[in-house]
Amino acid sequence: MKKEGQIRIPSGCAISAMISKEGTRMSGEKIIESMIPMHDRSNGLGGGFAAYGIYPKFKDLYAFHIFFDDKVAKEECEKFLKDRFEVVLSEVIPIHKIPEITDVPLIYRYFVAPLQSVLARLQIDENEYVARNVMTINTHLDGTYVFSCGKNMGTFKAVGFPEDVGRFYKLDEYEGYAWTAHGRYPTNTPGWWGGAHPFALLDYSVVHNGEISSYDANSRVVEMYGYKCNLQTDTEVITYIADYLLRKQGVTLEEMASIVSAPFWSTIEKKSPKEAEQLSYLRKVYSGMLITGPFSIILGFTGGIMALNDRLKLRSMVVGEKDDKVYIASEEAAIRVMEPEAQNIWSPRGGEPVIVKVKEGVLT
Amino acid sequence: MKRVFVKEEWCLGCHLCEYNCAYANSGLSSMVKALQGKPIFPRIHVNGNDSVTFAVSCRHCTDPLCVKSCISGALHRENGVVCIDKNKCVGCLTCMLVCPYGALVQDETGTVTKCELCTKNSCGTPACVAGCPNNAIVFEERCEE
Amino acid sequence: MSRYVIVGNGTAAIGCVEGIRFVDPLGKITVLSKENHPAYCRPLISYFLEDKTDPKKMLYRAETFYEDNGCEVLYNVSATALDPETKTLTLDSGDTLSYDKICVATGSSPFVPPMENLENVKNRFSFLTLDDAKALKKAVKPSSRVLIIGAGLIGLKCAEGLRAITKNITVCDLADHVLSSILDAKDAAFVQKHLEANDLKFTLHNSVAKFKGNTAIMQNGDEIPFDILVTAVGVRANWGLVKDAGGACGRAITVNEKMETSLEDVYAAGDCTESTDISDSLIKVMALMPNAYMQGYTAGINMAGGEKVFDNAIPMNSIGFFGLHMMTAGSRKGQMKTDIQKDSIKRFYKEDGKLIGFVLIGDVQNAGVYTNILRNQIPIKSLSEFNIKKSPSMATYDEEFRRKTLESVVK
């Protein structure tokens, strides 16, 4: 069977997220539990989490989480890294061996900083530098897969049910101000660890439930901008779109929402002329980044999360609150597990972004 | 009330209206049976000269001279449609003498025949209109000028 | 509520009823009918003779016409006097009828010139009313010899009708050609030939000097024996009612374009009136059915308070004998253009660039186009074509007129 990257694999999913607006760091326990009631939304072929604020000690370093098929791959990759980065710390990511998770690859993390000399020569910023190198590793280094490369954040994923993956990575021992989780229901993958979600690039991570119909239109557009859609998954292309728009084009989260989940022309025409002009400009200029077909995504980034549905709301997604915490999940049941007293539970409309940011100043 | 109007700009002079009319008012189920090998007496006629053609049928005047002039009471209006009672017509042709448009003709019976907007047959939309290939004949409601 | 009285029950009377009702749905209308029939199509009486129609079909309007239009009809009633001062009408019964507006539509009566011993002729008939026709039809047998005095429209139409019953018909006239009121001698000869081909015999420029039993002694000495005599010399307007009341009259009752007589609230319409022929601007009695209707209708509208003028009367005739149709309109003077074919004659009369009259014999297709040009005095120059050899049609008019009539609702 072909794995992710060799063929496009559709999948259904469960997603979940929690965030503290005060920046309070929470253990991964709740987010793991939230996936239990949504067990049937996954089929054991992939689960994963993204956590923000988990590496405060290394917050200025890029944390690379890497799967290696074997030692040879690891050595080759480490050589690659050494030529380009200052590796401050390399270590095995601690795991808890459990019978539910098998075929475990080598899982390492590296806290790195780009070599300033190289950066200066290339005249690009460090984010771009990191992104390009990660893309190169994932495209060209066989048996190596960088699945997380942001600062003070990390993703953890594996083949298995998400609640098992959480236990496997001992996420109850991490503390983050924002968490997202994903349970996967792919239809024809043999199950590859790299294919599990979240998908991350730099500090952007995406968990996604759905199957987008615009995939190749989107992927061929982002590929024009240097991204390589190695996995051929929705989550990957959505992450690249987010990276391109937010990081490279400098659009706001709201603007990004109005591009990928664009309001219908008929809706735009009903807005005030000024607003209509902005919205229609974005639709025209970034028309190739409109995403159609069902999706509910939670985009994680440093300092916040954004949840977004497709414009027709073809996938479920609910939001709830309690105090400074905001919870988002495919099902209300998952929210109730994280916070039985959750209030203001609502279902955002198609294309209506739910952006939650940690209070300014808390994270610096 | 809907009437037949003719736009000479679009008349092709194909004369199909005449044949469709004659067929529609023949009461027969096949055009071939109705028209083959016989003279036809359509209620619409393609007129014209070297440069222009157009079909002419009864205008269904709001104040029809023919009805006023009819010496037998055969011509009358039914809901605005100028109709002829062939039973009463004696073929005096006074109507032809007064109609400014030449919309009435004498048929093989010696009596006068004229367009009744296909209200007396099963066409629905007048046959000339339905069959005109170029919309030169239309069936519309228009206001009196 | 206005009270309308219409004296007469012919075409003009019906036009008058329809005119009144166009404006006033409520006013009381009383129609006085001398004849004991609902209005019928008088010109059809010849067709009645040949069974092309019957009294029921001859009705000018539906049987329910009077009821539908809220009219009271008094049959077998004539009016004997009109008093415009008191607005009353005296009936032959001696009763009186008061009115707000009155229309005199009394028509005409046969005019018979004095002929010696005429009063002793048995089987003598006029030919103007349905009753005349009924009586005549009853009297004529296939073997009957018929003598018709008058080769005008009435006489010849009568002859045509009787021809369905008997072959023995002779028509005499003082004039030297048939249909002298509408045709000149040349055209009349063409028509006469056709009539003779249909077994009618003529003795023209000749008239009855006296009667001797059932034989007419002609002026030229000929003797014509007959079984049936029909007098169809002419008609005279029934103008007495107005004239006796002091109303202006010429050869008939004088009316203006609104059909008003010189008497206040007294209108007149139909064969009893005279009006201006616009083709030659002369005042004429135009005893024609279309005119009668238009006059009656105009009178009716004005009587009921509406506004209507009828100012384009022309003499016109459409008539056919034994399948030969002829149509005439307007006057026969001015510059004449002629197109004579084997079986048709067309004559046009122009004056000041306008068509003032025409005669069509044989080919009468779309003659209404000419009538319209004549009646509306359309300058011939403005026509896209006026080719007398061609049949008239909408193509005869200019483009503007065509567009107006073909692309919009017309009156």
Next chain:
Amino acid sequence: MNNMYISPDYEVIRNMSRCITCRVCERQCANEVHSFDPDGNVMISDESKCVNCKRCVSLCPTHALKIVKNEDTLRENANWQDATIKEIYKQANSGGVLLSSMGNPKPLPVYWDKILINASQVTNPPIDPLREPMETRVFLGKKPDHIERDENGKIKTDLAPQLELSVPIMFSAMSYGSISYNAHKSLATAAKELGIYYNTGEGGLHEDFYVYGENTIVQVASGRFGVHEDYLNAGAAIEIKMGQGAKPGIGGHLPGAKIVGDVSKTRMIPEGSDAISPAPHHDIYSIEDLRQLVFSLKEASQYKKPVIVKVAAVHNIAAIASGIARSGADIIAIDGFRGGTGAAPTRIRDNVGIPIELALASVDQRLREEGIRNNVSLVVGGSIRSAADVVKAIALGADACYIATAAVLALGCHLCRTCQTGKCNWGIATQRPELVKRLNPEIGSQRLVNLITAWKHEIKELMGGMGINSIEALRGNRLMLRGVGLTGKELEILGISHAGE
């Protein structure tokens, strides 16, 4: 033998038991095939004149007529086929270049028919266009690489001039002269009603049609007929015609007989003079010359109109397109070898150029590889025959499609391919007033509106089936296509997988 008799291609079959001698066929045939024989009181026909345009068949009220292929044949020969031999006879008779019209009729591969479209099942839902909004609006023109913000942080929204289409279909260039006034009027009014565009072709713009300017693309071709400042500013866009799919590499020739009245006035050439468009633009012998013309036209139109460069699909089309994309042009129109024409040398029509499907796929891919796909919009034409072809073209990477043959078919054309005679019985490819009036633009435009509306419905159905609710999510979405019966090379060029993969 002098002037070899060539048996007619068609035979007129009249069912005498149905013919009512109404003579409609006679009155409607500009080729004078039919006539009435008063002696026998029958209709007769001279089939040597018949071009099989079906006007008589369509109008015969008793359906007494059919036109069939003449069964008179030469001895069968797979190599020397009938048509081939007859062409030789014709050339031996005349000594001339063979002329024909409309598109390439040869049985060359039609890739559209070997590409199949995807639909959603189970893992994501198809969308019902009757229940959910389904967008087909498209903007053609250059898109910026970066956004800019004003001092308040608002995005600056001044965009290079764009064409807005309600549905990604436009009527492609057909000149006034090659087609009739009424055909142009039909196209113009339909384009306006539909919210799309029609194209003047190279014959200028009749003054009556300036009112449709917002929906007009004015063309500048090598003959520069009817080109002046007002003309350039009259339309919504300006198209430089470098080539045409039906006859790449050659110009045009409208015979003087058709340069009459308004055609002459509109083209700004004397009545009766032949209108000859040179093969090249004599001011464009290279790509840098094109850039100069593009900017000359932009100058003349104050940079308010997008400039389209139209080229025929030829062998190195990807490189040509890349050059155009860097020339300042806003839109590239590519015309495939099956595109129609009013007149072309038969040999050129049937043997020069490449299929639009392959050209489109390679151009789209090339522009993406060069990162300049957003510099230009891509419009493709050359036998787009149905909504499915449109969907496939968009999925291969086109922004919109040009249709012309389909449009004239809607107007009544029966593809008899004798436009060059000027005796079009359907009032389309003719200037004879009595024939021109046969196309009532009211009917013509309604039929075009119907056609595009029908296609729009079908496009929506197809998109909905794929779970796509806006056309931009279809553009370049090649995953939605699969090939059948195509070689690996063909699939590679098309950038699609084989069905079943």
